[in-house]
Amino acid sequence: MQVESPLSARLTPQRTRAGVELLVARGDAQGVFSGATKADADATAASTAAQAAPVRAGLKTWIPQxxxxxxxxxxxxxxxxxxAERLQGLRTALGSKLAQLSSDAEDGTAPAGEAAALDKLLGDFARRWRERPQSTMQSLDGNLSYGRRGHARQPFRVAGLDAKALQGGSRETLFFSVGGAGRQPIPVAIDPSVPLPEQVQRMDFALAPTGVRAALDGQGQLQFDVAETQWPSVRDSLAIQGGGVRYPAGQMHLARPETVPRAVRPETWSVHSRSAMRQTLQAVLEAQSRVYAAQQQVRAALSRAASQITPAVEGGEDDGTLGISAWVADFSAQFAQRGEQSGYQFVSAVAPALIGISRERVVALLGATIV
Incomplete structure (x- = not known):
């Protein structure tokens, strides 16, 4: 899929009631300032007089990312x-096959032809599911929870380190090593006299610099998570040294963390018996619910992003809305403040918008007047 970037919007000059021409991003609802070639600028400037319109738009705040x-x-x-389309296809096919099977096949196998067709649907879905990290820029995790780009997390547990272990036994300092040899071990004090949430909070604070986070899950159990891109390294290198209470003393021991089972696990789905098909159908229904919830979550995020763009304003100081002079002053101040901070992130966000914008063009726009 080709994603249309908000920075692909073309710039066209528009006259304002205050006599100033602004470059207004024309594109989708999430359009933002973008650059235009000199040819585009000359062509649009020539037709401005015949297309005057009191519309202006821009960013409410400066948002590089x-x-x-x-x-x-x-x-x-x-x-x-x-x-969603693939799950609906699976749901329809499974429902149809289950309806066709006779009751005496309850514990038997499905006919070979039917099983092969369903196996293909399952295989196609599983392959597409494995493409999730790349296809979503790692913004969706294995439970279809949405976050910002690259923020998908991998939850995991560590044997011998759960809520019961933190609340029982004597005091002990555990040393965590993430990333292999040469890394400075991180000490975490375990004190059963301290409330469990506070202990987990301390552990989370201590491990945060390594990228590993700790929290209590919905069942009150200790759970860790890390960025999916970092998971292979953490899985193979996480080591813990204790004082002989919860973990052996003397040297680091590989913790061998285990992933928390995901809500969507097509690798466990089967269609080779009626009971297996029923279980798979139930899993498909649950996956559909999660997909729907994720769609709502992403749409809400896009809606919030759209609200960060200032809508076109027809009014001015005389009707109580933000006038062009105040708008320009406010945006210019924000832009200048960001520019003083410099940094790669700012430059990478601004550079595309400056392509094709010359000093002569800016001077011409600032000197324009309404006839």
Missing amino acids: YNQDVAGAQQALSFLGDL
Whole structure:
């Protein structure tokens, strides 16, 4: 899928009631300032007099990562739409086959032809599911929870380190090592006399610099998570040294963390018996609910992104709305403040918008007047 970037919007000069021409981004609802070629500028400037319109738009605030976030959300929404179609196909096929099977086949196998067709549907869905990290820019995790681009997390547990272990036994200091040899171990004090939430909070604070986070899940159990891109390294290198209470003393021991089972696990689905098909159908229904919830979540994120763009304003100081002079002053101040901070993120966000904008063009726009 080709994602249309908000920075692809073309710039066209528009006259305002205050006699100033602004470059107004014309594009989708999430359009933002973008650059235009000199040819575009000359062509649009020539037709401005015949197309005057009191419309102006822009950013409410300066948001360098806005474009990436919107692109990630659009790709996530496209991926979810594809999943929804595939799940509906599975649901229809499973329901049809279950209705055709006679009651005496309850514990038997499905006919070979029927099983092969369903196996193909399952295989296609599983392959598409494995493409989730790349297809969504890692904005959707394995439970279809949406976050910003690259923020998908992998939850995991560590054997011997759960809520019961933190609340029982004597005091002990555990040393965590993430990333292999040469890393400075991180000490975490375990004190059963301290309330469990506070202990977990301390552990989370201590491990945060490594990218590993700790929290209590919905069942009150200790659970860790890390960025999916970092998971292979953490899985193979996480080591813990204790004082002989919860973990052995003397040297680091590989913790061998285990992933928390995901809500959507097509690798466990089967269609080779009626009971298996029923279980798979139930799993498909649950996956559909999660896909729908994720779609709503992503659409809400896109809606919030759209609200960060100032809508076109027809009024001015005389009707209580933000006048052009105040708007320009406010935006210029924000832009200048960001520019003083410098940094790669700012430059990468601004550079595309400056392509084709010359000093002569800016002077011409500032000197324009309404006839």
